[in-house]
Amino acid sequence: MSIRAVDLFCGAGGLTYGLQEAGIDVRAGFDIESECRYPYEENNDSVEFIEADLSSEVSAKDIQSHFSGDGFDHTLLAGCAPCQPYSTMSNGNENHADNHEKWGLMDEFADLIGEVEPDLVTMENVPQVQKHEPYDEFCSQLENLGYFIWDAVVECPNYGVPQQRKRLVLLASKYGHIELQDPTHDRExxxxxxxxxxxxxxxxxxxxxxxxxxxxxxxxxxxxxxxxxxxxxxxxxxxxxxxxxxxxxxxxxxxxxxxxxxxxxxxxxxxxxxxxxxxxxxxxxxxxxxxxxxxxxxxxxxxxxxxxxxxxxxxxxxxxxxxxxxxxxNAVPVRLAKAVGESLVQHVENEGPQKRLKKTA
CATH class of the missing domain: 3.90.120.10 (DNA Methylase, subunit A, domain 2)
Structure with a gap:
């Protein structure tokens, strides 16, 4: 069972590269920064880079065009909305973080999910995002759309990333319960x-x-x-x-x-x-x-x-x-991205469309 994906806020391609390593067919990456084009396309086979502002220039139709054709069973929308609000928060201005203009990108991501309705969603961000209302609203929107959500703060050495780095990982599925695979490495x-x-x-x-x-x-x-x-x-x-x-x-x-x-x-x-x-x-x-x-x-x-x-x-x-x-x-560490991809692949193999579940009110 194959998964076709689009990567929003794709940057230089760390998430895309890891997803491809896991066997996911990533067809396009969107980002506003022009310097992302060369590394993204040079290192990721057959993937198109689209330079665009997700807050104003990207529609559901733009994304759905990459989900057309044959040869896949499931769709994935992936993304890591910028985490600039936390530079403000780290300077002690937490109240301002909830109102930071960059939070709008998380809203845009949720709106695109609602319009495209992919089978699967993944997002990676800084752990502090869980403490703020925009993230709660993001998760509520996904739940209202019928997604089953798993999220947790992940210690990156457990997945082979040699950094004292913690990241929030969110996985969502229309098929049923989903979660990140168990640690793949001995952190020691x-x-x-x-x-x-x-x-x-x-x-x-x-x-x-x-x-x-x-x-x-x-x-x-x-x-x-x-x-x-x-x-x-x-x-x-x-x-x-x-x-x-x-x-x-x-x-x-x-x-x-x-x-x-x-x-x-x-x-x-x-x-x-x-x-x-x-x-x-x-x-x-x-x-x-x-x-x-x-x-x-x-x-x-x-x-x-x-x-x-x-x-x-x-x-x-x-x-x-x-x-x-x-x-x-700013990149998603490639090995963490691969672990996310492997978890999604295993999930669709276990659940599959024939077991598609719908939440009841």
Whole structure:
């Protein structure tokens, strides 16, 4: 039984790639960001990228056109609505989060689900989304449409993602009870070392780029930051630095909150959550475990479990570390996406249209 899918808010293609790895036929990805086109189409076979604003330029008809034809039994609408409201919330303005304009994209997603009525739905987002009314309304809309819903906060190392990352995963089905498969990996064995040692990554100094892979590059560091990283132990903090190397903000009480900034990763632990600025030594615990530099763009991609050769730009001349960092940091980790896809495939094999259930009022 085959599943045909459309990926909304598709980004660089992490979710699509994982779904395809699970055997799902993804036909199209929609996103407003033009820089997503190249990596999305280059790395995902026979998938069309559509640059469009889901809040105003995408209709149910646009999506349904990719569900036409023969050769499939089930339809899936997948998406990860942007989570910008939480940058506001993290600054202490939680009341504003419920009114943030980006919440409208979750509403648009729900409206499209209501118009298209796919057999299956999946969404991935930050865990905090569960605390807010727009998410409750999203789930209520799906329930009113007859979907059975499963959602939970997932610890990514349990599914082979070497990051201390937690994500909300939602699965919904018209066929009956659905849930994410049991963990696929022993989290104790999912580490920075277990991931990096699979690849022949060149050693780099700060500011260097590998001759073999222009995405394996390390941003330059000031002389003072070189001294700081040399005094940083894996898993340690800036509190271990000599006093002369500490920043003024570190000496304030408010600076204690940012204990992981300017830190090194540990070989035998998962990495921190890969953010859109993982290439910047001062943005978190993004120092290489051993080399005196921040992790490279390629290393960030690997920690997001993209394949070693995933292509984000066509040439070195087109590389913007800031832009590619955003694509990588915003992506659904590929192995988590594959686990979602495998769960959906197993579900339709077990339930199938012949067992289609309808909720009673």
């Amino acid at each position: 064995k999912v580490t920075v070392k277990s991931e990096f040692e699979q690849y022949d990554l060149a050693e780099l100094e700060a500011g260097e780029t590998s001759d073999a892979d222009f995405l394996h590059n390390a941003r330059g560091l000031s002389d003072k930051n070189i001294e700081r990283i040399k005094h940083s132990e894996p898993g340690g903090t800036w509190e271990n630095w000599p006093e002369k190397l500490k920043l003024a903000c570190h000496k304030k009480d408010s600076g204690r909150k940012y204990i992981s900034s300017y830190g090194r990763m540990e070989w035998n632990e998962p990495a921190p959550t890969i953010t859109t600025r993982f290439y910047n030594y001062g943005s978190g615990r993004f120092g290489h475990p051993e080399e005196d530099r921040a992790i490279s763009v390629r290393e960030g991609s690997i920690l997001q479990t993209f394949p070693r050769d995933y292509s984000f730009v066509e040439s070195e001349e087109e590389l913007s570390v800031v832009s590619v960092g955003k694509l990588i940091g």
